[in-house]
Amino acid sequence: MALFDALREHDIDARAAVPGDEIDGSLPRLITLPADTQQVSTILRTAAADGATVAVAGHGTKQTWGTPTGAVDVVVNLSRIDQIVEHQPGDLIVTAQAGVPLAALQASLGASTQRLALDEMVPGTTVGGLIATNPSGPRRLHAGTVRDLLIGLTLVRPDGTIARAGGKVVKNVAGYDLCKLLTGSWGTLGVITEATFRLHPVPAATRWLTAHVPDHDLPDLLKSVMHSQLTPSAVEVDTNDSSDGHTQVAVLLEGTPGGVDARAREMTRLLAHGADQGDAGWTTHYPFRLGGTQIGLKITCAIGAVTGVARRARDLGLHVRGSAGTGVLYAAVADEADLTSAHLQTLRAEAARAGGSVTIVDGPRAVRAALDVWGPVSGLRIMHRIKDEFDPDHRLQPGRFVGGI
Amino acid sequence: MPHTPGPTAAVISRLQSALPHAAVITDPTRLATYDCDGLLHYRVTPAVVVLATDAEQVQLAVRCCSDAGVPFVARGSGTGLSGGALPHADGVLIVMSGFRTIHEVSADDQRAVVDPGVINLQVSQAAAPVGYYYAPDPSSQQICTIGGNVAENSGGAHCLKYGFTANHVLSIDVITPDGEAVTLGQRAPDAPGYDVMGAFVGSEGTLGIATSVTVRLLRRPASVHTLLAGFRSTDEAGAAVSAVIGAGILPAAIEMMDALAIEAAEAAVACNYPAGAGAVLVVELDGPDAEVEHEASQVERLCRDNGAFEIRVAADDAERQAIWRGRKSAFAAVGRISPDYIVQDGVIPRTALSEVLHEMKQLADERGIRVANVFHAGDGNLHPLVLFDETIPGQGELAEELSGAILDLCLSHGGSITGEHGVGFDKAPHMPKMFSADDLDTMQLVRCAFDPGGISNPGKIYPTPRLCGEVPGKRKAAHPLQQTGQADIF
Ligand SMILES: Cc1cc2nc3c(=O)[nH]c(=O)nc-3n(C[C@H](O)[C@H](O)[C@H](O)COP(=O)(O)OP(=O)(O)OC[C@H]3O[C@@H](n4cnc5c(N)ncnc54)[C@H](O)[C@@H]3O)c2cc1C
Numbered sequence A: 001m002a003l004f005d006a007l008r009e010h011d012i013d014a015r016a017a018v019p020g021d022e023i024d025g026s027l028p029r030l031i032t033l034p035a036d037t038q039q040v041s042t043i044l045r046t047a048a049a050d051g052a053t054v055a056v057a058g059h060g061t062k063q064t065w066g067t068p069t070g071a072v073d074v075v076v077n078l079s080r081i082d083q084i085v086e087h088q089p090g091d092l093i094v095t096a097q098a099g100v101p102l103a104a105l106q107a108s109l110g111a112s113t114q115r116l117a118l119d120e121m122v123p124g125t126t127v128g129g130l131i132a133t134n135p136s137g138p139r140r141l142h143a144g145t146v147r148d149l150l151i152g153l154t155l156v157r158p159d160g161t162i163a164r165a166g167g168k169v170v171k172n173v174a175g176y177d178l179c180k181l182l183t184g185s186w187g188t189l190g191v192i193t194e195a196t197f198r199l200h201p202v203p204a205a206t207r208w209l210t211a212h213v214p215d216h217d218l219p220d221l222l223k224s225v226m227h228s229q230l231t232p233s234a235v236e237v238d239t240n241d242s243s244d245g246h247t248q249v250a251v252l253l254e255g256t257p258g259g260v261d262a263r264a265r266e267m268t269r270l271l272a273h274g275a276d277q278g279d280a281g282w283t284t285h286y287p288f289r290l291g292g293t294q295i296g297l298k299i300t301c302a303i304g305a306v307t308g309v310a311r312r313a314r315d316l317g318l319h320v321r322g323s324a325g326t327g328v329l330y331a332a333v334a335d336e337a338d339l340t341s342a343h344l345q346t347l348r349a350e351a352a353r354a355g356g357s358v359t360i361v362d363g364p365r366a367v368r369a370a371l372d373v374w375g376p377v378s379g380l381r382i383m384h385r386i387k388d389e390f391d392p393d394h395r396l397q398p399g400r401f402v403g404g405i
Numbered sequence B: 001m002p003h004t005p006g007p008t009a010a011v012i013s014r015l016q017s018a019l020p021h022a023a024v025i026t027d028p029t030r031l032a033t034y035d036c037d038g039l040l041h042y043r044v045t046p047a048v049v050v051l052a053t054d055a056e057q058v059q060l061a062v063r064c065c066s067d068a069g070v071p072f073v074a075r076g077s078g079t080g081l082s083g084g085a086l087p088h089a090d091g092v093l094i095v096m097s098g099f100r101t102i103h104e105v106s107a108d109d110q111r112a113v114v115d116p117g118v119i120n121l122q123v124s125q126a127a128a129p130v131g132y133y134y135a136p137d138p139s140s141q142q143i144c145t146i147g148g149n150v151a152e153n154s155g156g157a158h159c160l161k162y163g164f165t166a167n168h169v170l171s172i173d174v175i176t177p178d179g180e181a182v183t184l185g186q187r188a189p190d191a192p193g194y195d196v197m198g199a200f201v202g203s204e205g206t207l208g209i210a211t212s213v214t215v216r217l218l219r220r221p222a223s224v225h226t227l228l229a230g231f232r233s234t235d236e237a238g239a240a241v242s243a244v245i246g247a248g249i250l251p252a253a254i255e256m257m258d259a260l261a262i263e264a265a266e267a268a269v270a271c272n273y274p275a276g277a278g279a280v281l282v283v284e285l286d287g288p289d290a291e292v293e294h295e296a297s298q299v300e301r302l303c304r305d306n307g308a309f310e311i312r313v314a315a316d317d318a319e320r321q322a323i324w325r326g327r328k329s330a331f332a333a334v335g336r337i338s339p340d341y342i343v344q345d346g347v348i349p350r351t352a353l354s355e356v357l358h359e360m361k362q363l364a365d366e367r368g369i370r371v372a373n374v375f376h377a378g379d380g381n382l383h384p385l386v387l388f389d390e391t392i393p394g395q396g397e398l399a400e401e402l403s404g405a406i407l408d409l410c411l412s413h414g415g416s417i418t419g420e421h422g423v424g425f426d427k428a429p430h431m432p433k434m435f436s437a438d439d440l441d442t443m444q445l446v447r448c449a450f451d452p453g454g455i456s457n458p459g460k461i462y463p464t465p466r467l468c469g470e471v472p473g474k475r476k477a478a479h480p481l482q483q484t485g486q487a488d489i490f
Helices: A002-009 A037-050 A102-110 A127-133 A178-182 A215-227 A257-271 A303-315 A341-353 A365-370 A380-390 B006-018 B028-032 B055-068 B120-130 B146-152 B196-200 B234-246 B259-269 B289-305 B317-328 B330-336 B350-367 B395-412 B428-434 B437-450
Strands: A014-016 A030-032 A054-057 A074-077 A084-088 A093-097 A150-156 A162-166 A191-198 A205-214 A234-238 A246-255 A295-300 A318-323 A328-333 A358-362 B048-051 B072-075 B092-095 B102-106 B111-114 B169-175 B181-185 B209-216 B223-231 B253-258 B279-287 B310-313 B340-343 B370-376 B381-388
Touching: A002 A014, A002 A030, A002 A037, A037 A054, A037 A074, A037 A150, A037 A162, A037 A191, A084 A102, A093 A102, A102 A127, A127 A191, A150 A178, A162 A178, A162 B437, A178 B196, A178 B437, A205 A215, A205 A257, A215 A234, A215 A246, A215 A257, A215 A303, A246 A257, A257 B289, A295 A303, A295 A318, A295 A341, A303 A318, A303 A328, A303 A341, A341 A358, A380 B181, A380 B196, A380 B437, B006 B048, B006 B055, B028 B048, B055 B072, B055 B092, B055 B169, B055 B209, B072 B209, B102 B120, B111 B120, B120 B146, B146 B209, B169 B196, B181 B196, B223 B234, B223 B289, B223 B317, B234 B253, B234 B279, B234 B289, B234 B350, B253 B259, B253 B317, B259 B279, B259 B317, B259 B330, B259 B370, B279 B289, B279 B317, B289 B310, B317 B330, B330 B340, B330 B370, B330 B381, B340 B395, B350 B370, B350 B381, B350 B395, B381 B395, B395 B428, B428 B437
Parallel strands: A030 A074, A054 A074, B048 B092, B072 B092
Antiparallel strands: A014 A030, A084 A093, A093 A191, A150 A162, A150 A191, A205 A246, A234 A246, A234 A318, A295 A328, A295 A358, A318 A328, B102 B111, B111 B209, B169 B181, B169 B209, B223 B279, B223 B310, B253 B279, B253 B370, B340 B381, B370 B381
């Protein structure tokens, strides 16, 4: 194996893949464990010379996401590139390598009462995986998503070129914002090895309020919550209890203890329906099981259309949960036979009318192979051209992303 | 009249036959009014100006250019401070300021859909009756356009808490440089596929022209608290800023002015800031009442702890405006204390503030040139105003050189050469100091994907255009300023 020998010559930890190394059901040829960005570059350069296809792995928590692909030749496992490079509490920034688990990063930042204002929706997620797939949870209402917090990155292009974009300061408009382009690019443009994020202080007080709201009251209630000046950090809904015609609503208030107290009183009044401090642990879990065992959808729509879209999804037998405050919902399909291509189309049409879209997040490989994972994509032509520029030979995660990218 | 090259002449006649008579300007005196943006010392007269009022006209103009390989430049209100809208001598300047309808303001969806020529402030004005506003508020908000904001990823005093244009745009309709209309993003967040919209924002007109923008509207805060604190020195004021951030408080805005900037503002608008102040801070907190009240008392205490000798709190809107007046007038105000000045825009990590200000003073003293400082202290975005007198031989060059040295200083502290004014034409030569050749090459892969022929606002951002694979050997001519020796690419 020429590739293998070439890598060993550069002292890169590489081994032949063995059963158990499968990615989304297919066995790659080679597993590599680079120690730093330079080694990632060497691996990619060597793979390029060999015409080998490459996939990136962190902790492998989202390998059943996206369109299933054939076997790749080389896996670049970033779990050893796992240092927190720099945390400047006074500047509210942190630089971390791609293999750092989000939980470890948060724990470290927490010591300075700071946080990366993102929810860990997929346990075990690493910084690199977070950027590549851009998952989000309830707090996106407060601080947005990865794209809003990522201010700099180091990228290794498929030919091995190392490039940096952005910087270490929050405010910076020098050059194109590749951080946004790379966020949610599913490893198809390059391998991210290091990232700098903007941080937020951990609020002194945090409180969830929950209410069991009759469905016919939901639209007006959500409207009044969203139109209030109580600045909730999250407004979540869950339709699990829909059998009795109710929706669970959870609102997160964060701030100073006195401020949260005052707002909680007003918010309780707005929520009515016996709203109380409650356990809202469900808000940071997708409604579906992860790991390719259940179909999970992401449904986006305009904020004002959330109740309508959620109702339509529920009527199709889906369990819907997510951010009513931003129009980003997730849905679980109880039985894969329930989600026909016709259902998906109905849902997509409904979401499109409301300015959004429906994608399949997780699910059994066969389902993701049979159904259109991404749905209609606006701007696909320019996306193909971007892919062609970054990865002319289509060797990075070929076929996993929109339009066969 | 200057000689117009063949392809450009052909484009002009095509534009004239396809567009309304009044929409195509070729009269040299009228063309001259478009020869620069807010950065007055670079001037190039465009071959032709198109006053576009809808997307079809923009598309037509871009198609004409694309077919003929002629460059085009979009222009909003021309308030840019980096020469981003500087025309191309052989190209078409597409002026967007007449393309300005607000199509929708939805409180339910917290969205507005606007034409690119809509003035920034008008979006907030349109949303005010339903209790909403558009957060990015550049100081130029009364005149700059949303399209220009998108192109520059503009920020404002309140972006410390609320972020920049990029954080508030959901969807953009674009005419790509080959003349195709495409929608990037969607009304809901997280459109599937690459976040091409994210890359378009801040691309300074080099990836095509925005013809419709969907923005996020925010609910008006219940309470706004504005405080003015006078300090003996910028060191003290800087320490107060660090203390506020260190306390976990994220004000909507923290602005600082030094003694010279205060002197200028006093001369211009008599803002009546605390007498004898070596620096003032304007701190604005907004949000729910109880929160704001609590944080306001904390901020006040932290200011006093760090040496504030006078603190004023705005009791109402009029007093708030009075506090802001000095700050907002600062750029123009330095005209009162200096015949000429350069507005610089650099970023440093906030924690380096005090060190950088001292080093900057040293650089200025060494050259015998004064620098007034007005800046967004919360996020380390400095706006040093380099004061000089063009009539004194050599001063202009010296000021220019100092202005560059200040950017080097920002970079040496891990900062950026621009926080909000963009790279444009002016700062393209500085890009290689901040980014490696490989970094710049990688950014330009996006350029090649959109505009392999390099006709969309050529000569901006990147000092050396990347040759895109699809059009080998098709090199753009040097910028007219280079040709005439007025500017150098290094
Ligand atoms: C007094 C003053 C204060 C300022 N304060 C701030 C501030 O606080 N924050 C800040 O960020 N900026 C500030 N600026 C800079 C400037 O106002 C902003 O960059 C603004 O966004 C430019 O808008 P414009 O409509 O004037 O654009 P123009 O100057 O006309 O153009 C700017 C760039 O945008 C491109 N462009 C314009 N329209 C489009 C379009 N529809 N599609 C694609 N590209 C387009 C142009 O090609 C050019 O590259 C200030 C400027 C002045 C003069």
